Amino acid sequence: MKNRIGIIGGGSWGTAIAILLGKKGYEVDMWLRNESQCQEVNKSRENLKYLPGVIIPSNVNITTDIEKSSSNKDIIVLAVPTHGVRGTLKSIKEFINGDEIIVNLAKGIENGTLNRVSQIVEEEIPDIRYTVLSGPSHAEEVAKDIPTAIVAASKCKETAERVQDVFMSPKFRVYTSPDVVGVELGGSLKNVIALGAGISDGLGYGDNTKAALINRGIFEIARLGEKMGADQMSFAGLSGIGDLIVTCTSMHSRNRRAGIKIGEGMSMEEAVEAVGMVVEGIKTTKSAYELAQKMGVKMPITEEIYGVLYNGKEVKNSVINLMLRDKTHEIQDIVHKEDNDW
Template sequence: MSKVAVLGAGSWGTALSIVLADNGHDVRLWTHRKEQADEINATYRNEKYLDADIPEQIKSFYELEKAVDDVSAVIMVTPTKAIRDVCKQLNKILKHKPVIIHASKGIEPGSLKRVSQVICEEMNQYNYEDITVLSGPSHAEEVGKRQPTTVTVSSVTGSNAEFAQDLFINKSFRVYTSTDMVGIELGGALKNIIALGAGISDGLGYGDNAKSALITRGLAEITRLGASLGASPLTFLGLPGVGDLIVTCTSPHSRNWRAGNMLGKGYKLDEVLEQMGMVVEGVRTTKAAHQFAKEQQIEMPITEGLYQILFNEKTPKEVVEQLMRRDKREEMDDISAFLSAKFPQ
């Protein structure tokens, strides 16, 4: 079995640590807060983030150098805003070259880099083909209870994806492989934007018709942007695309849905973030996707509407009316164009 460091002791990092421990691995769960590490080691609980018993073979560390000493794999599960800083620290202290797998879902505003790009940019020993990503429809709360969950791991190097698959797969956590890193990362990041919108729709008191339309047209936006950046459109029909959309847009477990729900009920963004007490990745990703859409000249009306709500103080009802009054058009024209370009007859 492997010695593995999981960097990030939030709900998702804790849940993935449980999967790895169930597979017999020696797991080191890192947090930058000493009091959190002490709580986990003393009680085998991480009460703030996940309601689950933590197996005894998981040890928590607050000193990064000790956490990654002599490990064969590093699983990065920190918020995307912390990835660059953590990589800079790793670059200074790593004395060997463990496999790096990241399970963070976001895009860096400003640079518009995906997490894999940030990692290999900051770490001297690693190239893009060295990085693996794990993504898919996976609430930490359910993973921690060993409820059936299915995800995808992706690397441009097949052996890295197979290593990650073997590391995680078990009877309650099924893992598929893919080589479409771009699509897997973008699907996992962009679905958080649509989940904010789904929460807003529910917060406004709208029904299933509205949310179904939002998810479907949101998938079209994700596919348009993803295909323009080199992803396969078919990736967005899989687990990290439509699968992650469904689970994130329809469940109170979803942080982004909960944040959107509060926005729909009239709370301001600052109030929402303060009450959540945890990172809401969709907020940062909306800013990044809005910038992406302008640079790529891709039409993303739902993302544009959410950007106006989050950063320009438009009310949710104003944005809904704006979306419903858009010019009439053929539903599949834009998606058909991308599919024709990718898969010519």
């Protein structure tokens, strides 16, 4: 099978995936919005703005022609931020026939609708085959062939396995999963917790604090996921705790870097400007907070980060609020379910 591939979006992650697929010998069309950037990338064969120092293979065609990047394709990769997914789908759906597989790279929840990306795709292009790729996978490392493992989740096993075959390489291992809800939520909500980990770093707190945030963060992510129908085991996997660990601890993480700036005293807007790229966790924090309220799920870390970003709460007070919450069991849900009276 030829596997004609189009990538919509030329940020760091879209470029890294283009490099990965180009090295595998596929003919890839990658769409960039900006004409001058497109010319620069074609001339240098590097994405100097988002992924400098890595050569893009010659079989990756860089273009601003969105029709060329989306028509006559077997796989279309969505490599745009979550807030741009709906508009992108509206732009390309006239060029596709419905037999393609949509592969989503975005990790976020749409503001307002509170939709995951799979739900946006279903609304805009009903019944098209869909897979989400998620897991601990910094673009900077994938592009340099540093060993990475990731999950391809789809409702259809055949679709997930097709994507697995196309994307998998000796340095890029792809697992499959049927749990689209869990994989999407894990990839999205970890960005919120990573903002908190960065804020903790910016305040000068230590490894103890960050470990607590990571651990309690996966618990509240899993609570919301369970209420929304996700498989709890997904949060123990690559798209759950795996992605959460790497995003909370690495300086490749935009969300952690933005959090550090906020912890050091910058405003949300100043922090995003300092990072210089989209920080998905900023918008997702708002959606996650609203989802938690809607579903009646306690997400104390998310609530405090929402307060810092959108209500002007003092970051040090938010940490104190978390530390002084009501006493409870560590794994309270399990204790209650088992009716353990010790």
